[in-house]
Amino acid sequence: MATDTFRTTRVVVVGAGPVGLFLAGELRLGGADVVVLERLRTPTTESRASTLHARTAELFDCRGLLDALGDPPREPRGHFGGLPMDLSMPGPYSGQWKVPQTRTEELLQDWAGALGADVRRGWEVRELGRRDGYVEVTADTPEGPRRLRAAYVVACDGEDSTVRRLTGAAFPGSPAGRELLRADIAGVDIPNRRFERREHGLAIAARMPGGVTRVMVHEFGRPARRRTGPPGFAEVVEVWRRVTGEDLGGGRPVWLNAFGDANQQLERYRHGRVLFAGDAAHRQMPSGGQALNLGLQDAANLGWKLAAVACGRASRGLLDTYHDERHAVGRRVLANIRAQALLLLGGREVEPARALLGELIAAGPTRDHLAAMITGLDIRYPVGGGTHPLLGARLPLGTLPTPDGPVGVAELLRDGRGLLLVADTARAELRWLAKVWSDRVTPVAVRPDTTDPHYDADPLHGADPLHGAEGLLVRPDGHVVWAGADPWAATAAIRHWFGRPDPGL
Secondary structure, eight states: OOOEEEEEEEEEEEOOSHHHHHHHHHHHHTTOOEEEEESSSSOOOOOOOOEEEHHHHHHHHTTTOTGGGOSOOEESEEEETTEEEEOOOSSTTOSEEEOOHHHHHHHHHHHHHHTTOEEEETOEEEEEEEETTEEEEEEEETTEEEEEEEEEEEEOOOTTOHHHHHHTOOOOEEOOSBEEEEEEEESOOOOOEEEEEOSSEEEEEEEEGGGEEEEEEEETTOBOOOOSSOOOHHHHHHHHHHHHSOOOTTSEEEEEEEEEOOEEEOSOSEETTEEEOGGGTEEOOOOTTHHHHHHHHHHHHHHHHHHHHHTTSSOTTHHHHHHHHHHHHHHHHHHHHHHHHHHHHOOGGGHHHHHHHHHHHHHSHHHHHHHHHHHTTTOOOOOOSOOOTTBTSBOOSSEEEETTEEEEHHHHTTTSOEEEEEETTSOHHHHHHHHHTTTTEEEEEEOOOTTSTTTTSOTTTSSOSSTTOSEEEEOTTSBEEEEESOHHHHHHHHHHHHOSOOTTO
């Protein structure tokens, strides 16, 4: 059958999982046309990840998505390598939210679709041609082969990424040496277990709604298998019996899965007009939900940048900051997950390390450090430009004191624009900048309440975000990229992150 050209679009996103759908919504907020290609004809019913961390919850709040989740369970208890740890941190979304991945995907598909994203299911990418000025994607579809031309393609197609294979992108790291078998089983009655290390292996069990129990099991010393599909139920039953002595054979398998301790990361997240996000960019053991949250935060970092470049508002060099910022974050997350894999899946030889780390976590500062790292609240990008305590960090989602009363930071970021916070006593040149870039930056006059007892507190947690500066520039993903009083420095920062002003304004 002949291959027909379907259409031309600014961006093609490959993969309609949570990362691809969140990215599609971000691109639409930035004004970019986007087509999402997904090989599955219907949304998956598998709920692999079920944890949203505090930073992801903040990002969802900044896009008005949290209300649709209702009131999912939130719990402070997390773990590091199976060692219990409190994940509570200062901020409105402390701890972790338990949301099935199927619900997260449904929420993000509704949001991206309402914004105009074109999601095409049953489209399996099989060819990728990089041309001068565009990328051509060929996919098998229910109607036969089709081609799309796009200015940019983003691979969000998982750890076995087709786009990564087609581009030949270097993906160094360690392949899986050990694995966990995972199954959702109906009709079994076994005790709940939270990272129970037994003589012969690790066992985890949790009763879920609807009478289904999720089990995970690793037999110490048993290497990862080469698999072309999920494990058989008989294999899960046998390994569980050897580790726990219990029989799962009378249950009915609902879902079977195996995952290993592979630890790999692309050398570059950007290959010209092809970019990578989520598991397509980094493969890691899904410990404590970090893999899903890392991918969603990749999308939040990339979406507004790619929209600005694809729509001609910013230079292509802005896309290099995506690699620079997220590769470093991914490298750090993969390192902590590798450490956790050693603690979780190692045999008796790791017990001294587990005991020592348990003592350090109980001591306080170590817990604070690990909790901030796992939840993503400690991310600080190297934006340069001074020593203000918020530079590179996220702007806390409190309220800003303005001449018209308090205004929530999350509400100001809902439309995907940047913010220029300016003290009401600042020089006129700073206030003028927001007018020049009014098509992409929202000005916010800030009148700090010096009678507030927390006025001089750490701006990461206190009431004065300006903290001595006359202005702050905040990106659409909530990170502060300039702080100070010099209008020339502010102008350079706005041009760098938001492009040149529209001459028609």
